[in-house]
Amino acid sequence: MSDIINISRRGLLKTGALLGGGLILGISLPLRVPPSEAVPPAPPLEPNAFIRIGTDNTVTIIVNHSEMGQGVYTSLPMLVAEELEADWTKIRVEPAPVDPAYNHTAFGMQMTGGSTSVWSEYNRLRNVGAAAREMLIAAAAAAWNVDRASCRAENGKVIHRSGTSLTYGQLADKAAALPVPKDIKLKDPSKYTIIGKPMRRLDTPGKVNGKAVFGMDVYIPDMLTAVIARPPVFGAKVVSIKADRARAVPGVKEVVQVPAGVAVIATGFWPAKKGRDALEIVWDKGPNAQLSTAGMREQYANLAKTAGVVTRKEGDPDQALAKAATHISAEYEVPYLAHAPMEPLNCVVDLRTDRCEIWAGTQFQTIDRDAAARVAGLKPEQVKLHTTLLGGGFGRRANPQSDFVVEAVQVAKAAGRPVKVIWTREDDIKGGYYRPMWFDRISAGLDADGNPVAWRHTIVGQSILAGTPFEKVLVKDGVDESSVEGAKDIPYAIPNILVDLHSPKIGVPVLWWRSVGHSHTAFVVESFLDEVAHAARKDPYAFRRKLLDRHPRHRGVLELAAQKAGWGKPLPHGRAHGIAVHESFGSFIAQVAEASVSPEGTVRVHKVVCAVDCGKVVNPDIIAAQMESGIVFGLSAALHGAITLKNGKVEQSNFNDYEVLRINEMPEVEVHIVQSNEKPGGIGEPGVPPIAPAVANAVFAATGARIRQLPMTAERVREALKNI
Amino acid sequence: MITLEINGKRHEVEVDPNMPLLWVLRDHLGLTGTKYGCGEGLCGACTVHIDGDAVPSCQVPAKDAAGKRITTIEGISEHHPVKQAWIAEDVPQCGYCHLGQIMQAVAFLKENPHPDDADIDNAMGGHICRCGTYQRIRRAIHTASKTAAKGGRK
Numbered sequence: 001m002s003d004i005i006n007i008s009r010r011g012l013l014k015t016g017a018l019l020g021g022g023l024i025l026g027i028s029l030p031l032r033v034p035p036s037e038a039v040p041p042a043p044p045l046e047p048n049a050f051i052r053i054g055t056d057n058t059v060t061i062i063v064n065h066s067e068m069g070q071g072v073y074t075s076l077p078m079l080v081a082e083e084l085e086a087d088w089t090k091i092r093v094e095p096a097p098v099d100p101a102y103n104h105t106a107f108g109m110q111m112t113g114g115s116t117s118v119w120s121e122y123n124r125l126r127n128v129g130a131a132a133r134e135m136l137i138a139a140a141a142a143a144w145n146v147d148r149a150s151c152r153a154e155n156g157k158v159i160h161r162s163g164t165s166l167t168y169g170q171l172a173d174k175a176a177a178l179p180v181p182k183d184i185k186l187k188d189p190s191k192y193t194i195i196g197k198p199m200r201r202l203d204t205p206g207k208v209n210g211k212a213v214f215g216m217d218v219y220i221p222d223m224l225t226a227v228i229a230r231p232p233v234f235g236a237k238v239v240s241i242k243a244d245r246a247r248a249v250p251g252v253k254e255v256v257q258v259p260a261g262v263a264v265i266a267t268g269f270w271p272a273k274k275g276r277d278a279l280e281i282v283w284d285k286g287p288n289a290q291l292s293t294a295g296m297r298e299q300y301a302n303l304a305k306t307a308g309v310v311t312r313k314e315g316d317p318d319q320a321l322a323k324a325a326t327h328i329s330a331e332y333e334v335p336y337l338a339h340a341p342m343e344p345l346n347c348v349v350d351l352r353t354d355r356c357e358i359w360a361g362t363q364f365q366t367i368d369r370d371a372a373a374r375v376a377g378l379k380p381e382q383v384k385l386h387t388t389l390l391g392g393g394f395g396r397r398a399n400p401q402s403d404f405v406v407e408a409v410q411v412a413k414a415a416g417r418p419v420k421v422i423w424t425r426e427d428d429i430k431g432g433y434y435r436p437m438w439f440d441r442i443s444a445g446l447d448a449d450g451n452p453v454a455w456r457h458t459i460v461g462q463s464i465l466a467g468t469p470f471e472k473v474l475v476k477d478g479v480d481e482s483s484v485e486g487a488k489d490i491p492y493a494i495p496n497i498l499v500d501l502h503s504p505k506i507g508v509p510v511l512w513w514r515s516v517g518h519s520h521t522a523f524v525v526e527s528f529l530d531e532v533a534h535a536a537r538k539d540p541y542a543f544r545r546k547l548l549d550r551h552p553r554h555r556g557v558l559e560l561a562a563q564k565a566g567w568g569k570p571l572p573h574g575r576a577h578g579i580a581v582h583e584s585f586g587s588f589i590a591q592v593a594e595a596s597v598s599p600e601g602t603v604r605v606h607k608v609v610c611a612v613d614c615g616k617v618v619n620p621d622i623i624a625a626q627m628e629s630g631i632v633f634g635l636s637a638a639l640h641g642a643i644t645l646k647n648g649k650v651e652q653s654n655f656n657d658y659e660v661l662r663i664n665e666m667p668e669v670e671v672h673i674v675q676s677n678e679k680p681g682g683i684g685e686p687g688v689p690p691i692a693p694a695v696a697n698a699v700f701a702a703t704g705a706r707i708r709q710l711p712m713t714a715e716r717v718r719e720a721l722k723n724i
Numbered sequence: 725m726i727t728l729e730i731n732g733k734r735h736e737v738e739v740d741p742n743m744p745l746l747w748v749l750r751d752h753l754g755l756t757g758t759k760y761g762c763g764e765g766l767c768g769a770c771t772v773h774i775d776g777d778a779v780p781s782c783q784v785p786a787k788d789a790a791g792k793r794i795t796t797i798e799g800i801s802e803h804h805p806v807k808q809a810w811i812a813e814d815v816p817q818c819g820y821c822h823l824g825q826i827m828q829a830v831a832f833l834k835e836n837p838h839p840d841d842a843d844i845d846n847a848m849g850g851h852i853c854r855c856g857t858y859q860r861i862r863r864a865i866h867t868a869s870k871t872a873a874k875g876g877r878k
Contacts (some may be wrong), residue, residue, distance in 0.1 A: 069817030069855045115737040200814055207819030210757020210797040214820060217756040225751070250740065268751035270743045270758070342761050342769060342820040342854050391759070391820030392854050555819060568820045621814060625860070632856020641827040655852060664845040666858035 034620065050128045051080060053136075057156060057169035059084065060092045064102035065117040066363050067095075067203060068341075068393035069629070069673050070684040071622035072117045074201045076125055078618055079118075082194040083129030086168070087156030093202055095387040098365045104409020109366035113398045113512070115585035115682020118618055122680050126186055134181045139174035140166050188653040198621035203389070213389045215361035216417040216422070218348045221237060223418040224253055226411045227272040229262040229279050230427055233648035234507050235286040238262060242280035244575075249275040256414035260407040265415050269422055285648055288507035293644040294438070296506065300439035304331070308458055309478045310502035312488040313495030320454035324445025326635035328535045331441050331707045332524040336434035336643035337513055338658060343616045344428050347408035350418040351376055356383045360405055361390035363398035367469075369662075371402035375409045394633070395512040396433060400468035403433070430650040434643050435513030436462040436483075442528050444494075450536030452547070457487055458526070462510045463503040478503070482512065486521030486584060486689065491554050492529065492547040508645070515631055515688040518584040522689030523638075523696070523710065526580035530697045531706065540697060541567050541579050553613050554581050556674055557590040560611035564672050565592035575606060578697030580690040585682030587614035588674075591631070591690040593667075595698035597705075601717035603639060605667040605695055609678060610687065612671065623683050624671040630687020631669055636660040638692035640711050726790050731799030741787035748772045748786045749796060754757070757797035757823045761852070768851030771824035772796050778831035780824075780850075797823040805832045809868035817855035825851050829865050838869055 052060040061077040073093045081091055096102040102110050105120045131151045140158035141148035143166065144573050150161045159165040189195070206212035231237070243255040246264055251271030256263050264275035321327060348359040350371075356376045362368050365385055373380045390397055397404075408421040423431065438461035445454035463480035474481055479501055488499040513519060533543035541562050548555040558581045562568075567577060574596045581590040594607040610627045617623060640659035644651045652658040696707045707722035728735045728745075728751065737752050746762075749755040749772070760780055761769030765780040772781045774796040783868075800807060816822045825848065831841070832847040839847070844865050855862070856864045 034866070067818075069819070071817070201816075204811050204814055204816055207816040207822055208807050208826065209802060210823050213756075214759075216760065219754070268747060270740065270747040270751070274740075296843050334730070340854060342759075342767070342852065344760065372734055382812065390818060392818045394854070422760075425764070425767075475806065625814070627816060628859055629856040631834075632858065636854075654764050656764065660852055660854060661856070661858075662846045662852060663858040663861060666845075666856075666862075669859055 007360050010335060032290060037445035041372055045345065050125065051084070051132050053132070053168050053172040053175075055169045055172055057087070057090050057167050058092050059086045059090050059156070060094050060364070062094050062096045064096040065121070066112040066361070066387055066390055066393065066397075068112070068361070068363065068390035068397070070117070070626060071201060071619065072112070072596035073203045074199060075118055075618045075622055076121050077202065078194050078199055079121060079125035079131035082192055083126045084133050085153035085155065088199060089195065090156055091202060098369045098385045103366070111365065111367070111398065112363045113395065115290040115587070115685040118683070119586065119680045127184055130184045130186055131180050132175070134184060135169055135175040135178045136171045138178055138181075139171045143171070143174060175270070196617050196620070199619055201622070212233070212389055214343050214345045214391045215342055215348065216391065217360060218359040218388060218420065220350060220418050223348065223420055224265050225269050225272045225417055226265045226268060226415070226419050226421045227269065227424065228258070228260050228261045228407065228421065228427070229264070229276050229281055230431060231261060232283055232714075233285045233291070234288050234432055234509060236283040236288075237286060239282040239284050245278040245280070246275040249278060254415060254602045255279070256411065258407060258410040258414065260403070260410070263411045263414065263421070265411065265419060272422075273424065280304055289648040291648045292515045292646050293335070296437065299438065299504065300437070301331070303502045303504060304439050304441035304458050306502075308460070308502040310498065311479050312497060312499045312502045313486045317454045317456045317496040317498040321443060321445040321456060323719070324453055325448040326446040326535055327443065328531060329441070329443035330528060330531060330708055331439070332527065333440070334438050334520050334523060335641070335710065336437045336508065337637055337641045338434055338643055338652075338659060339392070339394040339396035339513055340428060340660065341390070341392025341394055341396055344425055345396070345404040345423040346420060347405050348418065348420040349408045349412035350411040351409060354378070354382060356404065356409065358383065358385045358408070360385065361386055361388045361393070361396075362399060362405065363390070364402065366401075366403040367400060368402045371406050372409045375406050390675050392591050394514040395516070399433060399511060400470055409581070417422045425655070426653045429643070429652050429654060432509035433511040434508065435519060436464065436510040440524045442524060443534045444528070446532065446536050450538060452532055452536070455490070455494045455498070458502070459484060459499070460502040460504065462508070464510050464512055464516070466503065466505070470651060477610065482517045484521070485517040487517070487525055487584060490525055491551040492544070493549060494547070513619065514630070515584060515685040518582065518685070518689040519634070519637070522580065522582040523582070523692040525580060526690065526693030527696050527708065530578070530693070534700075544579070544581060553588040553678070554583060557581060557588045557611040558611050559588035560672055560674060561592045561609050564611065564670065565594070565609035567592060574702065576698050576701035578694045578699070578701055580693040580697060582686075582689045584686045584689055586679070587612060587681035587683065587686040589627070589686050589690050591694040593691065593694035593698045595702060597699055597703050597717060601714035601721065603699055603712050603717060604694065605635060605665070607668045607670070608691065608694070609670045610672065611674065612678050612686070613674035613678075614681040614686070615676050616680045616685050617673060617675070618680065620673055623673055626683045627671045627687040628669045630685065631691050632661050632666065634667070634688040635695070638647070638695055638710055638712060639665070640713070725788050728789055729792070729851070730794045731796060734761055737786070739786055742785045744782045745772065745784040745786055745789045745794070746781040749781065755798055755833050759820055759823055761821065761824075765812040766852070768820070768828060769821050771827040771851070773831055776834070777833065778828045795873065797827060800826065800830060804830065805868040805871040806833065806864070809864040811868060813860050813864040815857050815860040815864050817857055821851060821853045823833060824855065825861060829861075829868065833865065833869060833872065839865065840877060
């Protein structure tokens with residue numbers, strides 16, 4: 001259990017925020033950093049506030065996770081407000097500064113990722129809220145000179161049984177002088193009025209009136225804007241620069257070479273971009289000049305025929321396959337994918353000799369702050385990082401290399417003035433840090449009764465974590481867990497299983513992309529399982545259900561989705577259902593997609609029924625929104641997304657050739673949430689993995705064509721239709 | 725010097741006449757509600773109204789906007805049925821695209837006050853939302869249409 005401390009009492013934070021008094025409640029917790037990681041220990045009682053109660057009754061919740069659409073600026077305050085018995089209309093949100101006290105409770109650094117925010121904070125923030133509530137009650141009891149048992153907290157007030165009441169604002173100063181109670185009793189969940197309810201998002205009004213501030217919207221005095229000419233091929237180096245024409249663009253102030261390329265610094269985005277486009281740069285294309293998707297595909301396919309590092313082995317799959325009555329095998333492929341958040345990457349840096357201030361929509365506060373300090377030649381405590389709203393993250397703003405922050409510090413260093421570096425959309429699409437391209441070879445054997453007896457799955461693709469600071473902790477015995485998640489842990493009852501992995505080193509930067517390894521493994525596993533069901537002449541839903549006997553949560557969502565979708569009932573002509581179930585990030589999701597295929601091969605998804613078991617529910621409307629969101633994100637990839645390379649160059653550049661789902665392709669989405677008392681699971685990512693296989697399975701059911709390669713473009717579907 | 729009439733106010737700006745209106749609004753006039761998303765008129769995040777029509781401001785050189793009536797998200801009343809509907813349906817997630825989506829919806833509902841889903845998809849097809857709020861956008865546009873029909877402020 002961590003310690004909760006009363007910051008206002010210790011008089012440590014005499015900042016503007018505190019003028020006028022009030023109660024600030026902080027929490028200090030022991031750092032939980034793996035011993036191998038060189039993070040300096042924090043002072044034991046560094047003050048960090050999660051709650052600030054003003055004399056005007058506002059309750060400000062300082063949120064330590066980044067808001068990128070997934071709703072943490074609402075769901076996390078709900079945890080505090082519930083225990084605090086706060087008036088929801090008085091809740092305000094403030095992003096946390098970088099400080100060890102705001103570290104993720106499991107990962108030992110301040111970050112947002114892995115769909116972990118709610119479970120990271122579930123206990124901590126409820127405790128913080130409850131402690132403040134007890135202090136406010138004690139303050140009221142003291143003021144009235146009554147037994148505290150005769151007082152209760154409700155909707156932002158402490159009420160005595162006589163009916164007298166004081167608001168939290170009136171009590172804040174008095175409560176600030178009290179010690180934090182040692183034994184805090186949390187509410188009985190049956191009394192919850194906020195947790196589990198569809199509370200409205202606190203960030204909506206600002207996102208509708210234009211006042212919400214994203215990184216892109218940060219303007220500071222004296223600031224210039226930079227656009228960087230980036231290498232045309234990953235790893236290419238500048239040989240020479242001719243910048244006369246760039247410098248001649250009115251508004252261009254400077255052209256500087258930085259490790260990321262050549263930065264044009266100007267009075268605004270437009271002159272910077274015009275200047276960038278006028279640069280004449282000779283590049284040494286380096287070792288990746290011949291890289292092509294076609295070549296990689298061949299390399300991966302060959303690798304897939306050889307044995308990789310074994311990540312799971314049960315029984316004797318080879319022998320079981322040899323003996324099986326029926327044997328089926330297939331190859332699956334998925335391409336590189338860009339995250340393409342709507343807000344292109346950007347970062348504002350104000351670098352001075354003894355300090356540095358940064359504004360960034362980042363998912364990786366501690367890592368970015370420390371990287372900036374190293375580049376700036378400052379101590380981490382001299383760097384102040386402000387987290388803005390993120391115009392989408394999807395993993396791209398959680399880069400162990402801190403690419404978009406580090407380069408902005410380097411440009412600011414060269415500029416000698418505050419700078420905002422902006423990535424163009426083309427920079428974003430071409431700039432790498434993609435979801436890896438994957439190639440899978442998979443086989444299964446069935447006995448004479450159609451029961452699967454063997455499963456053999458070989459995975460080929462780049463490791464995301466190799467070469468990053470996470471490698472030491474998360475790559476074990478040559479296996480990057482994120483490469484095999486969702487494949488090595490398949491829940492189906494199959495006695496002989498082998499899952500092995502090849503992790504070729506390729507010069508294309510890769511990164512976690514919403515749902516990470518699951519974005520690929522669910523497609524392969526759930527599509528191939530459908531193939532196995534078909535080979536066994538069984539209904540794909542019934543086949544799964546039987547094999548999930550020992551996995552009640554998988555089975556629960558599978559049954560719920562099938563039932564709500566009317567599995568097995570007739571559909572309009574040409575349409576068919578496909579089903580998939582997948583566990584990721586502690587949550588269980590099943591989806592039934594209803595799809596049809598046009599004679600030209602265009603796949604149309606009409607409806608998706610989604611069942612989700614994410615344990616205890618904090619905000620059902622945000623859960624529904626995240627399921628809708630994950631389905632759209634997954635559909636973009638399933639139907640359109642592909643980054644390809646030719647002669648080392650990325651072939652896509654913007655939303656014309658890196659297409660994403662638009663409203664005209666949006667299926668009707670229906671979300672059903674399982675009531676559960678299990679530990680809260682993730683919600684931002686788990687909606688993504690099942691959709692691609694659910695749609696591919698529906699395409700098979702509708703046409704008999706099996707899609708084994710994403711995206712399922714019309715051309716590819718036509719090809720598959722020919723091969724029936 | 726270019727004179728622009730934005731949200732009913734005249735602004736004189738000294739900029740490259742070919743600078744897209746988007747960057748004049750953001751970098752020179754502090755109207756940051758209009759967002760940069762793609763720079764090619766492919767995503768709709770930068771949508772504003774010019775003489776009542778919804779257009780991507782990244783595709784409009786400043787000189788072409790001179791003398792026209794420009795409205796940005798900041799110029800749409802907080803009580804407008806579309807803004808109210810976006811709040812009522814809790815549409816935004818990351819929120820970055822919605823300023824443009826709202827501008828499109830406002831212009832579209834003026835032309836077609838009672839759209840069906842197909843009309844909505846057709847009108848909103850130029851806008852990308854990576855968070856995938858499309859279902860709620862449809863719902864919010866229907867809600868706004870109903871409120872406006874009941875006499876909600878436009």
